Amino acid sequence: MAYGAQDCLLVIDVQNDFMPGGALAVPQGDEVVAVINRLAPAFEHVVLTQDWHPAGHASFATSHAGRAPFQTTTLPYGEQVLWPDHCVQDTPGAALHADLRVPHARLLIRKGHHAGVDSYSAFLEADRTTRTGLGGYLREQGVRRVVCVGLATDYCVAWSALDARAAGFEAAVVEDACRAIDLDGSLARAWQELAAAGVQRTTSAALLAGSANHNPWLPES
Ligand code: VGL
Ligand code: ZN
Secondary structure, X not given: OOOOOOEEEEEEOOEHHHOOOOOOOOOOHHHHHHHHHHHHHHOXXXXXXXXXXXXXXXXXXXXOOXXXXXXXXXXXXXXXXXXXXXXXXXXXXXXXXXXXXXXXXXXXXXXXXXXXXXXXXXOEOOOOOOEOOXXXXXXXXXXXXXXXXXXXXXXXXXXXXXXXXXXXXEXXXXXXXXXXXXXOOHXXXXXXXXXXXXXXXXXXXXXXXXXXXXXXXXXXX
């Protein structure tokens, strides 16, 4: 273990519905599992998130007459992409991937549980007001740096990394430990916004090399 008490690995939405064949499949989403399993033992702090919607959630296209998945609509808090029904509470699709190995993770944040409000971010719901409590938890644990992995790069991972920055943490996204949905250029847009916010873009190889050097953020070259 080479990362310190100030570092947290945030494992986002590694759930069956985001895997190939799932209700909201992310291409090659299953490939992140092995990468995350290699990274996780290097971290003392690991937090998991789980997309956790009630049936009939406002982000589901089926909740809006005449609307189809991947169209957008306007909800009271702003624009919302409409998704296929996914990650419904207590269904097999909402379960974490069976091969994910993070036995030392102590906190699991469930998000998107308010029927009328989506939450891509692990910190702040889509109304941009309701907090999940993650920022307070990390601060109480003395965490200063959040390393984001999981699904999907351009939605829940990007929004979580941006909100980590907004909450005053350093943040990184591990690109080979994420996969994207990439809807209408959303992936390129996400990387631009992440760079502009000062989120570090890194790889698992760089992180593991840095961990061996006891320098998690700047691996020796
Ligand atoms: C996600 C769309 C809808 C994600 C969750 O985990 O990136 N994307 N719900
Ligand atoms: Zn969702």
